[in-house]
Amino acid sequence: xxxxxxxxxxxxxxxxxxxxxxxxxxxxxxxxxxxxxxxxxxxxxxxxxxxxxxxxxxxxxxxxxxxxxxxxxxxxxxxxxxxxxxxxxxxxxxxxxxxxxxxxxxxxxxxxxxxxxxxxxxxxxxxxxxxxxxxxxxxxxxxxxxxxxxxxxxxxxxxxxxxxxxxxxxxxxxxxxxxxxxxxxxxxxxxxxxxxxxxxxxxxxxxxxxxxxxxxxxxxxxxxxxxxxxxxxxxxxxxxxxxxxxxxxxxxxxxxxxxxxxxxxxxxxxxxx
Amino acid sequence: xxxxxxxxxxxxxxxxxxxxxxxxxxxxxxxxxxxxxxxxxxxxxxxxxxxxxxxxxxxxxxxxxxxxxxxxxxxxxxxxxxxxxxxxxxxxxxxxxxxxxxxxxxxxxxxxxxxxxxxxxxxxxxxxxxxxxxxxxxxxxxxxxxxxxxxxxxxxxxxxxxxxxxxxxxxxxxxxxxxxx
Numbered sequence: 071x072x073x074x075x076x077x078x079x080x081x082x083x084x085x086x087x088x089x090x091x092x093x094x095x096x097x098x099x100x101x102x103x104x105x106x107x108x109x110x111x112x113x114x115x116x117x118x119x120x121x122x123x124x125x126x127x128x129x130x131x132x133x134x135x136x137x138x139x140x141x142x143x144x145x146x147x148x149x150x151x152x153x154x155x156x157x158x159x160x161x162x163x164x165x166x167x168x169x170x171x172x173x174x175x176x177x178x179x180x181x182x183x184x185x186x187x188x189x190x191x192x193x194x195x196x197x198x199x200x201x202x203x204x205x206x207x208x209x210x211x212x213x214x215x216x217x218x219x220x221x222x223x224x225x226x227x228x229x230x231x232x233x234x235x236x237x238x239x240x241x242x243x244x245x246x247x248x249x250x251x252x253x254x255x256x257x258x259x260x261x262x263x264x265x266x267x268x269x270x271x272x273x274x275x276x277x278x279x280x281x282x283x284x285x286x287x288x289x290x291x292x293x294x295x296x297x298x299x300x301x302x303x304x305x306x307x308x309x310x311x312x313x314x315x316x317x318x319x320x321x322x323x324x325x326x327x328x329x330x331x332x333x334x335x336x337x338x339x340x341x342x343x
Numbered sequence: 344x345x346x347x348x349x350x351x352x353x354x355x356x357x358x359x360x361x362x363x364x365x366x367x368x369x370x371x372x373x374x375x376x377x378x379x380x381x382x383x384x385x386x387x388x389x390x391x392x393x394x395x396x397x398x399x400x401x402x403x404x405x406x407x408x409x410x411x412x413x414x415x416x417x418x419x420x421x422x423x424x425x426x427x428x429x430x431x432x433x434x435x436x437x438x439x440x441x442x443x444x445x446x447x448x449x450x451x452x453x454x455x456x457x458x459x460x461x462x463x464x465x466x467x468x469x470x471x472x473x474x475x476x477x478x479x480x481x482x483x484x485x486x487x488x489x490x491x492x493x494x495x496x497x498x499x500x501x502x503x504x505x506x507x508x509x510x511x512x513x514x515x516x517x518x519x520x521x522x523x524x
Binding site for chain 1: 364367368380385393456472
């Protein structure tokens with residue numbers, strides 16, 4: 071081995087030793103396995119939302135181009151996408167979310183509820199910072215927001231499922247305030263109505279364009295449930311499943327519950343205004 | 344189906360517990376800061392959890408985890424790294440030569456190395472950490488960084504050359520060797 075080679079090897083080893091020494095400076099606590107799993111589950115839910123919304127945004131824009139300015143089947147003028155987006159202005163800054171109950175019911179003697187918290191879009195970094203602090207008080211954390219500036223101009227929403235005494239977040243997302251769904255765009259997800267693994271997937275939650283008048287939910291046994299658009303409800307206890315607006319949200323929302331013995335499969339918009 | 348999911352979760356938990364110390368140390372070298380390192384590992388493992396069904400049954404889950412961590416580091420910490428790694432002491436005491444075996448000197452040495460690492464461009468830092476701390480081959484490092492072996496060679500060589508060129512660090516190598524004997 072030449073002198074140069076030996077010197078080189080020694081130096082590499084020295085650097086490896088120095089790195090090992092520096093790495094020892096890390097304080098190794100107990101692995102936060104539960105926090106990691108909770109975070110992973112949140113990511114999975116968010117991935118569903120974002121992936122679906124992205125896919126539908128593409129479909130939506132194509133459909134909008136075809137329909138823009140043209141009368142629909144009933145002779146009504148269909149609003150072009152640009153008009154629709156222009157009417158959706160960023161919400162004022164909030165220090166508390168708009169909470170809207172989307173649906174309630176009773177299952178096996180226990181009350182269940184689906185509600186959504188929507189935070190308006192902060193206009194600048196200072197507002198975003200205050201809003202992030204307020205969100206933390208609600209134990210809500212806007213996805214994909216690492217610093218206050220990430221939240222500027224974006225609406226954050228969190229959907230919860232309450233069953234008996236258990237309330238769990240089931241969906242969260244941040245979208246630009248000008249985001250809009252159009253035509254028959256629809257995003258939906260399915261989950262057990264009763265918290266806990268292994269339950270039948272009976273609960274379907276989704277969002278649709280503000281113009282959607284009817285949603286048909288398909289069940290795995292072949293049956294369907296038709297939901298109609300309902301006026302905004304101030305009720306929090308008896309909210310029948312329907313298409314409902316949620317204050318601050320750029321979309322309308324619906325909730326379907328499959329009867330016992332079957333599961334939610336899919337949903338589609340079957341009528342537009 | 345529920346049983347399978349539970350079994351997967353348990354398997355994932357074991358994986359996290361087993362890999363946490365090593366991953367945290369790697370993240371510490373990449374970020375130079377305890378909390379940033381914890382954030383990086385947690386965020387990495389959350390992403391791994393989402394894909395665990397596939398990753399857990401793969402031949403080399405470690406490779407996937409490394410790739411996710413390097414990507415996450417590149418994406419989330421690159422811009423903020425300087426801020427995290429800016430020298431904390433303005434006193435200049437870190438440069439003082441201390442006796443071998445002195446724990447304070449050891450902490451200073453670590454700080455000096457972390458600062459030196461922070462001065463490297465992110466890709467060079469990643470290459471150096473993966474090659475010299477994780478002890479990966481050039482091919483494994485290239486897979487983790489999502490680049491060619493040539494790029495790994497180049498980034499490693501440049502990074503190491505810069506570290507070697509730092510006089511304080513060279514002294515530290517000598518004293519560090521002394522401590523270990």
